[in-house]
Amino acid sequence: MAVKQQLHNSLVYFLAFSSGFSIMGIELLGGRILAPYFGSSVHIWGSIITVFMLSLSLGYLFGGKLSTLNPSLKRYGLIFILSGITVLPIALWAPNIMESIFIRIEDTRYGSLLASMALFFIPTVILGMISPYSIRLLVEDREKSGQVAGRLYFVSTIGSALGTIMTSFYFVLWFEVNDIIFAYCTVLIALGLIALAFHHKEPSRHE
Known part of the structure; x- marks a missing residue:
């Protein structure tokens, strides 16, 4: 049981860690994606950061509720798979979406926000949703829940930092x-499949 745990x-x-890496990587790419239509001024980044902060806050709320x-x-793996699927339209339809908004909204502040x-x-x-769900999967003793949450956010934030560096320093130059x-998209779906493959090894407290 100890080995399985x-x-x-x-x-x-x-x-x-991987989700933190992915979140920041996608957020940084947002500036490159919006730039051809709305520019790259400070209010473009304000729009992107606002949307990500709002979205993450709702995700934390929903993930915490789902974890109960x-x-x-x-289920954890399914969250990853669903996130990968919903990231895909960014690559497939971003130009069409932005062009439609750009034509209808003259003010680039509100156009970039939309x-x-x-x-x-x-x-x-x-x-x-991943972070609060991760904490629930890790907590074995309520008295150590704060320690577990701190360690989890440390790992996730390290992933975010590396995602920021790798995407901005290297990926955008290579690809x-x-x-x-x-x-x-592929990485998130693959991570979800890995979680699904291991779900039968979960300790009985989560079944």
């Missing part, structure tokens, strides 16, 4: 933006 916890930490309903690696909502709101809400988005 250790494997379970290591997997959750790895997936939380018989939490398992199976475009950010259309492109990033849903996937970021789902990605935000096209859509290729990076497709890669994030």
